[in-house]
Amino acid sequence: MKKTWLSIPYAIWALLFSIAPIIIITVYSFCKRSTYGGMIYEFTVDHYKQLLEPIYINVFWRSLSLAAISTIICLIIAYPMAMIIAKSEAKRKNMLVMLFVIPLWTNFLLRTYAWMIILREQGIINNILIGLGIIDEPIKFLYNSGAVVLGMIYNFIPFMVLPIYSVLSKMDESLIEAAKDLGATSTQVFLKVTLPLSLPGVISGLIMVFMPAVSTFIISDLLGGGQTILLGNLIQNQFSVARNWQFGSAISIIMMVFILISMMISGKYKSEEGGGLW
Amino acid sequence: MKKIALLLVVCMMVVSLSACGKGEVNEQGYYNQINVYNWGDYMAPGVIEDFEKEYGIKVNYEEYPTNEDMQAKIKQGGTEYDVIFPSEYMIEAMKKEGLLQELDYNNLPNFKNIDDNLKDFTYDQKNKYSIPYLYGTMGILYNKKKVKEPVDSWNILWNEKYKGQIIMLDSPRDTIGITLKKLGYSLNTKDIKELEEAQKELIKQKPLVKAYLVDEYRNIMIAGEAAMSLVWSGEAIRIANENEDLAYAIPNEGTNLWFDGMAIPTTSKHKREAELFINYMMRPDVAKKTAETIGYATANKEAVKLLPEEMRNNKGLYPDGDILNEGEVFNDLGEFTTEYDRVWTEIKSY
Amino acid sequence: MVRNIIKKAYATLVYAFLYLPIFFLILYSFNDSKYSGKWNGFTFKWYKVLFEDKSIISAVYNTFAVAILAACIATIIGTITAISIYKMSPRMKNIFMNVTYLPVMNPDIVIGISLLALFGMMRCKLGFMTLLLAHVTFNIPYVILSVLPKLYQLNPFLEEAALDLGATPLQAFSKVILPEIMPGVITGFLLAFTLSLDDFMVSFFTTGSGVSTLSIKVYSMTKLGVSPKINALSTILFIGVLILFILLQKREENTN
Numbered sequence: 033m034k035k036t037w038l039s040i041p042y043a044i045w046a047l048l049f050s051i052a053p054i055i056i057i058t059v060y061s062f063c064k065r066s067t068y069g070g071m072i073y074e075f076t077v078d079h080y081k082q083l084l085e086p087i088y089i090n091v092f093w094r095s096l097s098l099a100a101i102s103t104i105i106c107l108i109i110a111y112p113m114a115m116i117i118a119k120s121e122a123k124r125k126n127m128l129v130m131l132f133v134i135p136l137w138t139n140f141l142l143r144t145y146a147w148m149i150i151l152r153e154q155g156i157i158n159n160i161l162i163g164l165g166i167i168d169e170p171i172k173f174l175y176n177s178g179a180v181v182l183g184m185i186y187n188f189i190p191f192m193v194l195p196i197y198s199v200l201s202k203m204d205e206s207l208i209e210a211a212k213d214l215g216a217t218s219t220q221v222f223l224k225v226t227l228p229l230s231l232p233g234v235i236s237g238l239i240m241v242f243m244p245a246v247s248t249f250i251i252s253d254l255l256g257g258g259q260t261i262l263l264g265n266l267i268q269n270q271f272s273v274a275r276n277w278q279f280g281s282a283i284s285i286i287m288m289v290f291i292l293i294s295m296m297i298s299g300k301y302k303s304e305e306g307g308g309l310w
Numbered sequence: 311m312k313k314i315a316l317l318l319v320v321c322m323m324v325v326s327l328s329a330c331g332k333g334e335v336n337e338q339g340y341y342n343q344i345n346v347y348n349w350g351d352y353m354a355p356g357v358i359e360d361f362e363k364e365y366g367i368k369v370n371y372e373e374y375p376t377n378e379d380m381q382a383k384i385k386q387g388g389t390e391y392d393v394i395f396p397s398e399y400m401i402e403a404m405k406k407e408g409l410l411q412e413l414d415y416n417n418l419p420n421f422k423n424i425d426d427n428l429k430d431f432t433y434d435q436k437n438k439y440s441i442p443y444l445y446g447t448m449g450i451l452y453n454k455k456k457v458k459e460p461v462d463s464w465n466i467l468w469n470e471k472y473k474g475q476i477i478m479l480d481s482p483r484d485t486i487g488i489t490l491k492k493l494g495y496s497l498n499t500k501d502i503k504e505l506e507e508a509q510k511e512l513i514k515q516k517p518l519v520k521a522y523l524v525d526e527y528r529n530i531m532i533a534g535e536a537a538m539s540l541v542w543s544g545e546a547i548r549i550a551n552e553n554e555d556l557a558y559a560i561p562n563e564g565t566n567l568w569f570d571g572m573a574i575p576t577t578s579k580h581k582r583e584a585e586l587f588i589n590y591m592m593r594p595d596v597a598k599k600t601a602e603t604i605g606y607a608t609a610n611k612e613a614v615k616l617l618p619e620e621m622r623n624n625k626g627l628y629p630d631g632d633i634l635n636e637g638e639v640f641n642d643l644g645e646f647t648t649e650y651d652r653v654w655t656e657i658k659s660y
Numbered sequence: 661m662v663r664n665i666i667k668k669a670y671a672t673l674v675y676a677f678l679y680l681p682i683f684f685l686i687l688y689s690f691n692d693s694k695y696s697g698k699w700n701g702f703t704f705k706w707y708k709v710l711f712e713d714k715s716i717i718s719a720v721y722n723t724f725a726v727a728i729l730a731a732c733i734a735t736i737i738g739t740i741t742a743i744s745i746y747k748m749s750p751r752m753k754n755i756f757m758n759v760t761y762l763p764v765m766n767p768d769i770v771i772g773i774s775l776l777a778l779f780g781m782m783r784c785k786l787g788f789m790t791l792l793l794a795h796v797t798f799n800i801p802y803v804i805l806s807v808l809p810k811l812y813q814l815n816p817f818l819e820e821a822a823l824d825l826g827a828t829p830l831q832a833f834s835k836v837i838l839p840e841i842m843p844g845v846i847t848g849f850l851l852a853f854t855l856s857l858d859d860f861m862v863s864f865f866t867t868g869s870g871v872s873t874l875s876i877k878v879y880s881m882t883k884l885g886v887s888p889k890i891n892a893l894s895t896i897l898f899i900g901v902l903i904l905f906i907l908l909q910k911r912e913e914n915t916n
Contacts (some may be wrong), residue, residue, distance in 0.1 A: 038744035041758065042737055042800065049797040050762045053774030056781075067644040068407045070385075087659050094659075104853055111672065116671050127909045128671075129850070134901055135678045136854045138685060138894040140879050141886065146681035148526060148687065154536045156684070172474075175521045188675070191802075194851060198843035199809045221756050232809035234675045239764065240805055240851070247767035257521025258480040259660040264767055272378040272481055274651035275403075291765050292758065350880025351887065355712070371715060373880035379864060386780035388790075389868045532697025545884075552695055562910065604884065618832045625718030649869065 063283035065066055079282035088283075090219050090268070092290070097176060100247035102184035103192075106241050107234065108194035109185070117193070118200035129197060144183060144254050148174065175257030183251035188244065192237040193261075199233030200226070202206030210219075222239035243291060323375040336366040341580045343368040344587060347380060347391040349570075354603035355458050360499055360591050367583055384409055385450035385576045393576055398569040399483075401440045402433040410439040420592035425611040427631070428569070431639050440571035441588060442609035444601070446543035447629060447637055448484060449560040451550065456537040459613045461559040467509070467538065472568070475537035477530060480522040482639065482654035484566065485512065488540060491563050491638075498641045501616045502649065509653045516658040517655040522658075531556060542568070544606030547627050558626040567637030682898065689891035695726065697890075706892040716877065716893060723873040726863075727856035730795035735849040737796070738803025742844075743837070746811040760805070764799045771798060772865035779866065786868025794866040795856045803848030803857060810844030876909070 061079055064072040082088070117128045137142070150156050151173035158170040173179060203226070213219045249264030256262075261269075263283070270280025336342040346358070350373040358369050372391075374380040377400040383389055385407070396404060405409050408599060415421060424442060434440045452461050456475065459466075467476055467488075478485050487497035489508040499505060520536055527539045532552045541549070546558035574584045590596060597613035607627050608614060614622055619629065629637075643650060689707075692700035710716060745756050763771060775794050776786075784790055814837070824833040838845075860875040867873065878890055 036744050036752065038740050038746055042741035045737065045800070046762075048760050049775065049778070049793060050759060052772065053778050054762060054766075054776050057770060057774050066643070068403050068642070069647070070407060071682065081663070087656055090659055091655070091761045112670060113674050116667050123909075123913050126912070127905065128705075128904050129846075131675060132846070133854050134898070135682050137857055138682060138898055139875060139890065140858050140860070141875075141878050141882075142685050142890060142894055143681050145526075145696065146684040146688075148529070149684045150680060152530070153731065154533050155376070173824050177850075183509065186681070189678075189853070191851060193805055194847040195809060195844075198806060198847040201815055202840065203771075204815070229813060230797050232812040234847065235764055235803040236809050237762065242760070242793070243765045247765070251565065253524060254481060254526065257846060258658065259519075259521065261655055266655065267767050269482075269651060269655070271382070271773055272376055274648055275378060275381075276651065277773065278646050279648070280770070281626075283766060287767075288762070292761070349883045350877060351884045352676070371869060372868075372872055373877060375880045375882055383776065383786075383868075386776045386777070388780050388784055388786040390785075394700065504763035525885055529695050529886055532693075532695050549695070552693060552698065 033194075043101040050284075057281045058285055060277050061285050062282040064276050065276055065278050068177075069277065071278070079279045080159070080286070082279065083286055084281060091261055091263055091266050092287075094260060095246055096290075096294070098180060098262065099242055102181050102188065102245050103238055103242040105181070106185050106189050106192045107238065110189055110237065111196060111234070114193050114196035114200055117197050118203075125201065129194065132193055136187075136190055140187065140250070143186075144250065146181075147183065147186070147255065151179065174255060175259055177256065177260070179257075180252050184245050184248065186252065187248075188241040191240040195233045195236040195240065196230060197233075197256075199230045203229055246287065246291060311343070315595070325335055332337065336483065338366055340365060340367050340583050342366060342466045343370060344392040344580055344583045345370045345372065345383065345390055346587065347372050347374060347394045349374060349395060352395060352570075352604060354599040357596055357599060360596075361587060364590075365586060367586075369587075381409070384577055387577065390577055390579055392578040392580050392588050394573055394575055395438070395443055395570055396573060397640075398431065399642045401571050401573060401639040404573070404575070405439050406642070409575055410433045410440050411576055411581060413441070413574065413588075414581075414585060417582065418592070420589050423592055423610045423612040424505075425609055427612075427634055428609045431569070433569075433639060433641055434571070440573040442569045443572050443591070444544070444604065444606040445567065445569045445609050446607050446627075448488065448540065448542055448565050449546060449558055449626070450538050451531055451541040451546045451556055451558050452538040453534055453536070453553075453555050454557055455534070455555050460577065461538070461557075462562050464488055464561045464563055466561075467540070468492075468515050468518070474520050476515075476519050476580040477536050477539035477542050478515075478522050478528045478545065479527070480524045480589065482650050485522070485540065486650060486653065487566055487640070491561075491565065494563065495564055497638050498643070499554055500643065500646045503652055505649060507547070512590060512657045516657065516660060521629050543626055543629075548605045548625060558628065560626070564636040564638060567634065567639050569639070665667055665898055686895045686898070689888055689895045691888060693801065693886060694885065696830070696887035700733060706888040707885070707896075710889040710892045710896075715872070716874075716889070717911060719872045719877050720893070720897075722791075722871055723857060723875070726788070726791055726795055726873065727853050729797050730792055730856045731849050731853035733792075733796045734799035734803050734852045735845060738852075739807050739841075739845050742804045742807035742811060743833075746808065753906045756766040760801045761803075764801050764805075768859070768861035769865075772862045775862065775867040786866060786870075788867075789872050791867045791873075792864060792869060792908045794862050795859065798859070798862060802844075804838045806848035807841055811840040814840055 040133040060071065062075050062077065064074045064076050066072050084249065117125060122126060153172065157173065161167045162170065207219055207225055211225050216224065248263045249262065249268045252260065252262045252265060267280050267283050270276045270283065334342055343365055346369050358371060361367070365558055377397050380396065381400060381404060401410070421441065428442050428445060429437055449640070450461050450466065470505070471521065486508055488497055489511050490497045490504065490516060493504070493507055493511065495504045527541065528545065528549050530536050531539050532547055534555065536555065541558070550556040550558060572588045574581055578584050592610060594612035594616055596612060597608050597610035598616040601608035601613060601617060614628065615651060670759065690702050692703040746755055779786060779790050791864050818836055818840070819832050822836045824828065827835065857877060860879050864874050864876050867876070878886055881887060
C-alpha cells in the first residue's frame with residue numbers, strides 16, 4: 033500500500049522553510065559584498081575561492097575531527113546507558129528517560145557557565161584535588177580542545193541516548209530468545225541480534241550529534257577560550273562582526289556538501305535501505 | 311489527560327495571538343505604543359514604567375546581544391523598532407546604508423544637557439542621526455598582587471613574565487585596535503602593512519594569552535586567576551568593586567573612546583514618539599538613574615552632577631580632558647572589515 | 661549480582677555527570693555577588709530581583725508556549741512524514757532524507773538569517789507566528805529521525821495482518837502501528853521540545869513585535885554579564901519540573 037501522499041504537507045513545508053532559505057543562502061554565496069556588507073547581485077565565485085586558502089581548510093579539518101571525536105565518545109557512553117534504561121522496570125523507564133532531558137531544559141549558557149565554575153583553576157575539582165594533596169598546582173582543565181569535547185558531549189549526549197533507547201525498548205524479544213535457544217552466548221546475542229537491530233537508532237543518534245557538533249560555536253568560545261577557530265565560529269563571525277554574509281553563506285554551503293559526502297562514504301551500507309545521502 | 315493537554319495548547323495559541331495590543335492615539339495626542347530595542351539589562355529598572363505612566367505610551371521592549379544582530383534585523387524588515395542603541399561604528403554604517411532617520415532637534419530640547427566634548431564626532435557629524443547614551447574607554451584591569459610594576463603601556467600585555475596570565479577580548483576590533491595603538495598607529499587604519507604588523511604582534515603574544523573571552527573575563531579576574539585583562543572602563547569599575555586587589559589603568563599610548571548612542575531607524579513609523587522617548591532619556595534625573603545602575607559613564611553633564619561623589623570623581627570612569635582628546639573613536643571600516651576578519655581568523659588558527 | 665552493581669554504578673555516574681553543572685547553577689543563584697568569580701555569602705535577593713522583573717515572566721510564557729506548540733505540531737507532521745518516507749521507493753526516500761538533514765546540518769545562525777531574509781521577502785511581520793514557524797521547521801527533522809528507526813524495526817507483515825483481519829487503515833495505524841512506534845514518537849517530541857526551549861539564534865532572528873523568549877533575554881545580557889536572577893529562575897523552573905514528574909511517576913506506580 034502506498035501512502036506517499038501523507039508526505040505532501042511536509043514536502044510543502046520543507047519547500048517553503050527549508051529549501052527556499054537554502055536557495056537564498058546559495059544566491060548570497062555568489063553575490064558581491066558592498067562597502068557596508070550589503071548584497072550586490074552580481075555573480076562571483078570569489079568567496080568559494082577564498083575558502084581554498086590553507087587557514088580555512090585547517091578550520092574545516094579541526095572542526096570535523098573534534099566533532100567526530102565527540103560523537104564517538106558520545107556513542108560509547110550512550111549505548112550502555114540506553115541499554116540500561118531499556119532493560120529497567122517498565123514503570124521506571126519513563127522517569128529515567130525524562131531525567132536525561134530535564135538538564136537540557138535549563139539555559140545552555142548557564143549550564144556552560146556552571147562547567148566553568150567546576151573546571152576553572154580555583155574551581156571545585158582543583159580545590160578538592162589540592163585539598164586531598166593529590167596535586168600542588170591547579171590543573172588547567174579549561175581553554176583547550178579537551179574542554180571543548182567535554183562541552184559537546186555534555187550537550188549532545190541525550191540526542192544519542194534517546195534514539196538508541198527507543199529502538200532498544202519494545203525490541204522483538206522473541207528474536208533474542210530464539211538466539212538463546214539456539215545456544216548463542218550473551219555476547220553473541222548482542223553482536224548478532226541486538227546490535228544489528230538497533231543500528232537505525234544508532235545512525236539517527238550519530239546524525240543528531242555529529243551535525244550540530246560541527247557547527248557549534250558557543251562551546252568553543254567559552255570552554256575553549258577562543259584559542260582556536262572552528263567552523264561554527266567562522267560562520268558566526270561572517271554573519272556578525274565581519275558582516276560578510278556572502279562568505280558566511282559560501283562556507284555553510286560547502287560545509288553541508290562536505291558533511292553529506294563524508295556521511296555518504298561512511299554510511300555506504302545504508303544505501304539499500306535508502307537512508308538518504310544521494 | 312489528552313483533552314486537558316489539547317485545551318492548554320489551544321488556550322496558549324489564542325492568548326499568544328491576541329497578546330499584541332492594537333495601536334491608537336491616546337489622550338495626550340501621542341500614538342499609544344512604541345518599540346524600543348536595546349542591549350540586555352542596558353536600562354535602569356523603572357525608567358520604562360515611568361515613561362509609560364507619564365506619557366500614556368506603552369513601550370514594547372526587546373533586547374539584542376550585538377550591534378550586528380540588531381542591524382541584520384532592521385535591514386531585513388518585518389520589524390518596526392522606534393528607538394535603538396547602536397555603538398558608534400554601527401551608527402556610521404547604518405547611517406551610510408540609509409537605515410537611520412535624521413533627528414529633529416526641535417523635539418529634543420534636552421540635548422543641551424549633553425557634554426559638548428562628547429558631541430560631533432566623525433562617526434556622526436553634528437549628531438544628525440544619533441545622541442550619545444553611555445560612553446567609555448578601554449584599558450587594562452590588573453591584579454595588584456600579581457603585577458607590581460606600573461601599568462602605563464600596552465606593552466605589558468606582551469611581557470613574558472605574565473605568561474598564561476593575560477586575558478584578551480574575543481573581539482577583533484578591540485584586540486587588534488589596541489595592538490595598533492601600541493604600535494603607534496590609528497585604530498581605524500586601512501593600511502594593510504600596519505594591520506599585518508599588528509597581526510604579527512598578536513601571533514607573538516598568543517602563547518602568553520590565557521584565553522580570548524567575551525564575558526567570562528569578569529569572573530576570572532575576580533577570582534584572581536589571571537594577572538591582567540583588556541577591559542572596557544565601565545566594566546572595569548564594576549569588577550574592581552568585587553575584588554580590592556584589582557585596579558584599572560589607561561595606557562599612555564592612547565586608547566579607544568567608545569559610545570553607545572540612541573537613534574531612530576527608518577523602519578520606525580512613530581518618529582515623534584521615538585523622539586519623545588529619547589528626549590526623556592536625556593533628562594538629568596533619568597540619565598543619572600541609568601548611569602548609576604549600569605555603572606558606565608553618562609554623556610549627560612547635568613546627570614553627572616547628580617551622581618554620588620565616588621562615581622563622579624572616579625578617573626577611570628570620567629577621565630580628565632586630555633585622555634578624552636587622546637582617545638580615538640572607532641569608524642566603520644567599510645570593505646576593509648573583511649581584512650580585519652581574515653587577520654583575526656589567522657591569529658586564532660595560528 | 662555483580663553485573664547489577666556495575667550497571668547501577670554506571671548509570672549513577674552518567675546521571676551525576678548530567679546533574680553536576682545543574683547543581684552549581686542552583687547553588688550560585690544564592691550567591692550574594694553578581695559574579696560567579698567568588699562566593700560572597702548566602703542570599704535570596706536574586707529571587708526578589710527576579711519577581712520584580714515583569715518582562716522575564718512574559719519571556720518564560722512565550723518560551724513555553726512556543727516550545728509546546730512547536731513540539732506538538734512537529735511531532736504530528738514528523739510522525740506522518742516518517743511513515744510515508746518508510747513506504748517510499750528508495751529514490752524518493754533519498755530525496756526526502758537529504759531534505760530532512762538540511763536543518764540539522766545548517767548552523768543556527770544560517771537558519772536564522774535565511775528565515776529572516778525569507779520572511780522579509782514575504783513581507784511577513786515578525787512576531788509569534790514567524791517564531792513558531794521557524795521552530796517547527798527545525799524540529800520536524802528530529803522527530804523524523806526518531807520515528808524512522810522504530811519503523812525499520814517493525815514487522816512488515818504487522819499492518820497487512822491487521823488489514824486482513826478487517827481493520828480499516830486508520831485502525832491499523834492507531835491500534836497496531838502507533839503503539840509499536842510510540843517510544844520513537846515520544847523521543848521525537850522530547851527532543852523537539854528540548855531544542856525549542858533552548859534555542860537562541862533562530863528565535864532571535866525570527867521574532868519581533870515585543871515577543872521575547874528566555875534565551876534571547878539571557879544572551880542579550882552578555883554585554884553586562886548574565887545576572888544571577890536567571891540562575892534563580894532556572895532553579896525555580898528546574899525544581900518545578902522535577903516535582904511535577906515525581907508526582908506523575910508516583911501516580912503511575914500507584915495505578916499499576
